[in-house]
Structures are given as structure tokens and as C-alpha cells.
Amino acid sequence: MILQVPAAPAQQSTAEPVRLRWTPSGPVHLGQTLAVLGRGTNDPTLRVISPECVWITTRHRGLAVSARFTRSPGGTAATALERDIVVDAWGPGAPEWISRAPYWCGAADDWTTFEESSAYALLPERLRQARRRHPGLRLPATGAVTDRAVIAVIEQRVTAIEAIRAYRYLVRLAGETAPGPAPTGMYVPPSPEQWRRVPSWQWHRASVDPHRSATIMRVIHRSSAVERLGLIQDPAVVRAKLQTFNGIGVWTAAEITQCTHADPDGISVRDYHLADYVCWFFDGAPGSDQRMEELLEPWRGHRQRVVRLIKASGHRKPSFGPRLSPADHRWH
Template sequence: MTRRLTPPERYAFGASLSSLQAPNGDPCVRLTAGDLWMAARTPDGPGTLHLSKDGGELAATAYGPGADYLEDRADAIAGLRDDVSDFPALAKAHPLVHQLARTFAGLRMPATGLVFHRVLRAILEQKVTGVEAFRAYRMICRKFGEPAPGPMDLVLPPDPAAIAASPYWVFHPLGVEQRRTQALLRAAREAGRIERCAGAAEATRRLTALPGIGPWTAAEVTRVAYGDADAVSVGDYHVPNTVAWGLAGEARGTDARMLELLEPFRGHRGRVCDLLAHGGIGAPRFGPRMPIRSFARY
């Protein structure tokens, strides 16, 4: 069975769904210009969602025991439940934001409703380079994942129970040091409670109550799992500088300065950060970049 969805005018399919796919070969998600394949562990069991562009519509087809769940949420996963009705007025508070809001008017924020998969990615991305984080993510998914339902060659995101039952040393050859591993194991043990959170605020409280998970990780999770347009990644290496540069012409910014500059857009502060990223806004770089490390040989 296929569900037909009507996206908004100028809907940007690839840009809206890009946050669902980890860069450089996500084993669980495949995104092209006109198709999304996403494997998921739903409350009803494993499933795979296929979203495809079909003229001016989207076609949503799902496979496996979790098919009904994924088809019911297909519009949210596509970002079609994202309410931007009050954003154009807020965007006028800054000329660059106003311009970006018009340029990327078809951009929408997905809301998967699936939390642990995003927790896994966010923890692995803590305080390391993207190359390290995404390599570890691919290796963990392939080690713990199982073949996903449907015709596409994908694996299911790791079962949190399997993660929780694994000792620390299993993750070391996969490129994850003890600090991140311990945070991941704690989150896996609490996955049932985390998945049952009613919304972004409750999920943020539960997540940040776990040692090793702070505001940055919680924001990275709620922005995609709940479509939280106000989630700001406080503590990010780049975002404060990007916001300071884009909104005030300042080459460097602190978290406090970033939040001050974003305050006129409350309710959509995370959306503004996303728009700056999609617009290619970036502060000038100074000094060496963070080195890429490997833990596997230790």
C-alpha cells in the first residue's frame, strides 16, 4: 500500500531530508535526489520506509512489521508537519535571515519520532571530527545491525538492548573511547524510557539527566526526532562562530553571544542555525583544524 502526500510549494526534498542520513555511506539510510530509503526500529517492529518524488506529490511505501507505523508518520518524517507559519515574520528581524528564509522557503524539518537511533549518532559525534564519528557510526551499525525489510540493501539501526549488553572493549576497535562508550551504554539502558517521551522538552530532561549527555547532544537528538525548530546545539565547535559571523559580522562567538543573537527568533532558533548552514555561511577559519584520531590500535 502506498500513501500519497502533498508537500508545500517549492518543497526541497533532498535538503529537507539530508539530516536523516549520516555522511559517507549510512548503512541505515539512503538518500538521492528523488528517493529516501530509511530502515528503522519502530514500536511495532523493524521496518523500512521509502519516500519518493512523484510529480508534485510524495509517495510513501513501507515494509516489514513496522510498516503501518512508518506510513502513518511518513508526513512527519518528510517534514510536512513542520509549522513555519510564524517564521517569515520573525525572519524579518535580520536581513540575512530574511533572505535565507526566502531562498530556502521549501526547507522543512523532519520529525522521525525515533529517538535512540539519533542518540547513537549524537553521542558518537561528541567532541570528535566528523570523519571519526561517521566511521564509528558505520562500523557500529554494521556490527550490531540486521538486514532491514524491503528490497533495498540496508541494515536496521542497532538494537539498544544489544548495545547495552555489550562490554566496553567491544567498542574500542570500532573507534570509540571509554567516555563516549559509557554515555552510549547508559543511553541504551534507558532507551525504553527515552523513546516514550511525549515531546522534545521531556526528552531533553531525560537525556541531560544521564551522565555524558549535555545540551549539545540533546539538541542534536530533538531537532530530528521531534522536529524541534528551537533546538540550539549549545557547546558546538562551529555553530557559535557561524551565528556570530552571520548575524553580527563577528569572527568568533561564545554560546552566550550566540543565544543573544538568536533570541529574536525564539521558537525557531535551531531553524536559523540550519538556514545559515544551508546558505554556506561560515566564520573565517584561524589556526589548525582538529586532528583525526584512531583508538583502534591502543
């Protein structure tokens, strides 16, 4: 789906925000849709202030952007998720980026085909209830492939705590303070040039091993080509192209396109938790990636939507032992 949004006129100064007002076709829950982009409560690139106010930072053509997504006032409780979305953006990249803003909050994601399909009727009632309770849940399409690739690679083979800590440390180290009146502590993700300047010992201090840092550098060195992947509409094609990079496999590619392309089908195969999580929901028992794919097969084309509905349903898999304690090698 191609969204046609008129670009805002270029401004001489970025001290004042560039504004876009967007009328969504159908419900959009800002907090629920954009929160998936964040990593931890103190993510320096995303801050959910409330369900109707979210700040993000990004880059457009290498230029810094910070943006605030809010809802227009008025309306009733019944129309709360359908009110206009107002985006105010600051920074040198804001005038050109602003036309992309609706994609971030799900403008390219359309659940209609899925909900009208025979496969939707096969969903367990608990998942259909979850969809009725969360009609504003959408999949974002940021198009910021390089930024998302860095995050996904940092998350390879480590705990969430380790990945969150590493990403926060590196963004604050190499990035820059968010322009405009962004909340304190927000930073713009580093540009390719800023990533290149991170010395090896800082990667070590962030607990990012040489294999992952080398993969990130391969992505950064080809960042122009990587960013062009954001223009390809088919997320399956993008996943395949991403996997041509040494160090990016099926899990990493899916983690990227879920956020950059509103990927309705990409599931994180080989994830440490996901297979068990899905299998416990359907089977009431742990399972393998193969079993997860078998269970989700009736909804091929929309398997990521099903995973998101499982999470929205409040499902939790049982815990049987202590959590893995992350090792901290930063000071060794």
C-alpha cells in the same frame, strides 16, 4: 501540531511494500529535509539518491523498517515541491510505522507563525533570501529518540570524521541488512538487545571511549522510557528530560530533538564550531556561546530555524589553520 494520518492496514507479508501517499500542506524538499538525518555520504541508515528520492532505515516497536520517499510524477517546475510524496516501506515494522512517515519529511513543522511574526522581519535580508530560495526546507520529526541519542552520544567531543566512522562501523557490526530493495550497504539501526550484545572491545575498536559507551548503555537500558519521549509534543520538555541522563547535556539533547521533534528552537550550545559559525555571520568575527545566544535572542522560539537558514544561505566561516587530525586508537 498533531498530524492525523490514517494507519495503513496490517499486511500478512512484508515482501511487498506498504504504501502511503501524502499531500503536504505547502512546499517540501525531500532531499534537503531528510539529509540532515544522515551522517556522511555512506551512512548505512540514510541514502539520498536524488532530491526527490531518499531511502531511510529505522525501527518501529523494535521491528525493522526500510522506506523509500519519492515524489509523485507530473506537475510543473513551479509546483515541484508541492507534489504528493509517496512512501513505500518494507520490513516487519512497516505496516505500523507507515503512518509516521510524513513526520520524517516535515509534516509537523510549520514555518507560518515564524514567517508572519515581527521577528521574521528582523532577519538579515540574506536569510530572508535563503528562505525564499529554499521554501521546502523543513525540520524532521522522526520520533526515534533512542536511535538519535546513540548517534548524538557517539558524536560527543570528537571530530565528525571519527563519529561517522564509529557509527558506520557499529551499525554494520550490530545491525541487520535493510529489508526490501534498499540500496546496497544499508542497515537497520541495532535494536536495544543488539546494542547490549556489543562487547567492550568492539566499542574500543570503533574508537568510542568508555564514557560514551556507558552513556549509550544507560540510554539503551531505559529504551522503553526513552522511546516514550517521542510522544511528547513539546521539544523543550523532551530536552529537559533527556538531560536527566548522566552523560547527556544541553548539546546532546538539542542534537536529538532537532531531528526527533522538529525542534524549532533547540540550538547546539557548546558545539565545537557553531558559536563561531553564527558569530562570523552576524559579527564578522569569532565569538562565544554567550555571544551566539545574544545574537539569536530576537528569534527565541525559532533559533534553530535561523541556524538552518544561515546554513542554507551558503555562509562559511573563515579557516585559519589545518583541520584537527582525528586519532585512531582502534588497533592499539
